[in-house]
Amino acid sequence: MKVAVLSPIAWRTPPEKYGPWEQVASNLVEGLVEKSIDVTLFATGTSITNAKLAHVTDKGYAENPAIDPKVWESLHISNLMEQAGNFDVIHNHFDFLPLTYSRLIKTPMLTTIHGFSSTRILPVYRKYNPDNYYVSISNSDRHPDLDYIATVYNGIHPDEFTFQKNASDYLLFFGRIHPEKGTYESIQIAKQSGRKLIISGLVQDQDYFNEKVKPFLNDDDIVYVGNSGPKERDQLMGEAYALLHPISFEEPFGLSVAESMMCGTPVIAFNLGSMSELIEDGKTGFLVNTIEEAVTAVGNIASIDRKSCRKAALSKFSREKMTESYLQVYHQILNG
Structure with a gap:
């Protein structure tokens, strides 16, 4: 079996820091290689893999502002x-755009839907649903208009x-610093609990960071340590008393969880989206609805x-x- 895995090119695969889709693509590719599957990873040239690597750009567009994202995504x-x-199989981790090629090729394509950035992208998924295979990353993230071949957790x-x-x-708060991820709520939870909070993540909304996060930062009980890489992540997560995940949106998965x-x-997570699939309330954490x-x-x-968590x-x-x-999904597709 020859498999092509299409990774995003915002960051390298695996990412040095932030880049959840690239991280999942990398984990899958390396897992397939360990099972002696012939895999080609389509990613940036700086990507690190034991599979074959195909690329058109050395660095991702988030790492190289000189290149235009749309141009290099198209290439x-x-x-x-x-x-x-x-x-034999193309495994798409690049969202909806590759679907527009699917009727022009004979190779079956599997698309992992890493959530819906907007309902405005649904027309593409609807149009190409009859000709493609979709996987959801949680049962909660399935759209009623679409048919899926499986749910596969990251x-x-x-x-x-x-x-x-x-x-x-x-x-610990670990994730994108954005209103929907709940950095501000995590600060309030920590303060009301009388505990120190460490914040780590990519600042995705600068205004939110400036208005809702930065005013609370100090070198004492609310500390921002930047966008951490794998080694720092391992230490921060492992030594934390608990991870706070007070999201305000229907999160498709939640890799940090x-x-x-x-x-x-x-x-400790707000009970939205996939959280009830990831966390067993009272056993691996707590599902809650409010800061209190x-x-x-x-x-x-x-x-x-x-x-029990491990x-x-x-x-x-x-x-x-x-x-x-x-692999079960690939065989299901190829065996018709």
């Missing part, structure tokens, strides 16, 4: 499509996340067994589990 996608006949490499039996006393649990760190409920949950974190993450969100699930 990147067409580079794969012009070679489509060399593969997988992470357990070796990249160290289990920490004993935690420190700080709370799985990563935190892989370190043994429980998660989250504060209460912080007081109950000691009742969570950190080994065990749950291994069983549901490992790279091995994701790879096996996608």
Whole structure:
């Protein structure tokens, strides 16, 4: 079986820091290589992989402002499509745009839908649904207008996340600094809990950061440490008392939730989107609806067994589990 995996090119695959779609694509590719699958990764030239690598640009457009995103995305996608006949399956992690090529090639294409950035992209998914195979990353993120071949949870490499039996006393916010991710709410939860909060993530909304986050920052109880890479992430998550995830949107998955649990760190999340699929309330964390409920949950974190968090993450969100699930989907597609 020859598989082409199309990764985004905002960042390299895997990303040095932020880049969840690139991270998932990387985890899958390396998992497939370990199973002796012939894989070609279409990504940036700076990408790191044990598979074959095909690229049209060295750096991603988020890392190189000199290149135009639309131009290089077009060149990147067409580079794969012009070679489509060399593969048995194309696995698209690039959202809706590659679907517009699907009726021009014979190779079947599987698209992992990493959430819907807007309802305005749905016409493309609807149009090409009869000719394509869609995978959702959680059951909660399935759109009623679309047909899916499977739900496959994102997988992470357990070796990249160290289990920490004993935690420190700080709370952690880890993710995009954006209103929908709840950085401000995390600050309020920490303050009302009387605990230190460490904030790590890419500033995606500068005005929000300036108005809702920056005024609270100090070198004492509310600390921003920037956009952390894998080593810093492992330490921050592993030593945290709990991860705070007070989202205000229907999040399709939440990679940091799985990563935190892989370190043994429980998660307190607002019960929206996929959170009830990722977190077992009272066992691997707490599902809450308000800041007040989250504060209460912080007081109950000691009742969570950190080994249970690691065990749950291994069983549901490992790279091995994701790879096996996608291989089953590939065989299902090829066997008709």
